[in-house]
Amino acid sequence: MSVHSASAHASFHAIEWRQQSLHLLDQRVLPHEHRVLEYTTAAEVADAIRAMVVRGAPAIGIAAAYGYALDALAGRDLQQAYHVLAESRPTAVNLFWALERMAALNSADAHTLVAEARKIHEEDIAANLAMGEFGASVLPENAVIYTHCNTGALATGGHGTALGIIRSGYAEGKVTQVYAGETRPWLQGARLTAWELMQDQIPVSLVCDGAAAQLFRQGNVDWVIVGADRITANGDVANKIGTYSLAVLAKHHGVKVMVAAPTTTFDLTLASGDDIPIEQRPQEEVTSLFGHPIAPQGCHAINPSFDVTPAGLIDVIATEKGLIMQPDRDSVALLLAR
Template structure:
């Protein structure tokens, strides 16, 4: 059975960047064309593309767009760097492009293509490492979207689920809806259904009851930034799942490429948490659901402490019981 996803979310075609508009999935499948770094930054900010690895890949192509057209690359780097503050892959990709020290469009495009191809290869490696941690006939719970839509292809947490399914190890997947953008409902459920992987959608608030009644073996999630001590910033709602999993005797796995580690930060207390507009909470697809002028808080991410995480799976291998020492041991060995 093939473990490759049927979904393509990022594509370089005829000297333009094509992005699958994730705001209107699953009901419409439409590609948006970006021809400048500014348009690319806007697509990242407006959630046309989301997921830390996908944001990094997209930003790299954004630099290539402006380089090919002979535009000011300093301005291109700046507009892209300001698009989303929490996803460290964005800054990693921009720094890698800048490190070439060239404004040659073809060279920068080749590097963006390499970043894209490496991400897919890393996801496939992660998929194998993570699948090996699962027992047979496993039921798992996942949060947000970490699949081909959020990466260069295959996925991180969803890539592990995809690989485990291909290996006959997954019985069923529970996908949390992931308010307020509903990435679990709109994207993860859709992606799993495209690949005929059995999935049940779960209201975020029903996770505790599900864990008590069904006892899935693992919660498997992605990450947007991981600090030196193994604390993990991920989509809002991840922290509460980790607390629930620990209480119910379940295992908690984070899947992320090594580029997601930010060793300049000692702990999760140092991670900048993106605050998004109140309207994302008070309305749904443009329809007001809360009283007019109702105040809301809308952090896009939360931080899960390392002590609640059983394993961080990377393309280089698995970090068991994350800590300063175990994180350094894996990253330093490469």
């Protein structure tokens, strides 16, 4: 398959609504097992979000919308559905945006709520495709990209944010190589991003997180492209832990940094990244690897799931509405006012 004939679309679905239930591709067992789980209640969907069956800010929002609709189908208390889903993860703002949008309909009609959840899903895919085109437009020919965590069709409604830009750039013949950081402790880069890119025959090499500096030093990377879980009014970005260090490395080595996120990821109620709640996950995710201890028994560990990258380290934020160059309070406000 030639680069120019490559499809920009992902070859699989991570979130599907079928026969009045939600079907999620279990991301905990990829890449070695392809397992789809079925959900019929909001509480089950909340557990799936918390347990990382589904992950990635846009995908979490879509799953939560469907979870809310599931409880409407069964005639359950929708206030309780909202509450249980809102508590599943604290940092990804898309979760709360999707739930607010569902609740704002002020309806218990299941047909109406299922239709709205489907609309949220479809809009996310359309946003990703637009974002992919905007982001790819600034890439040079023969671009070499470094990406972190997983921001593809697994993390969104389909296509992806950062990985969507890479997909679009590859389909246009502009991307020649992708480096995927492994992304400890959940290894989303190793298990998910490498798998996604290989599914679509996009050249990818896996990189230990600690090897990024040496790779940048050798002059082998043009752009770092990452996603986001929340972006504040001044352009500060919360994303998977390890993003901040990549941005600092990129600045030192003259590598450009692009953040890809739909406008639903912006939280203008927060002035700066200092105000973003950072999820702290269990120590065991650091001290063990898939249930096998890798640290001495009783060893303490810290496990922040996200870090904050200041706007000053970011060259461009790509959204479905266009590009924010050199993001700051004014440029963010200008684009979101469109």
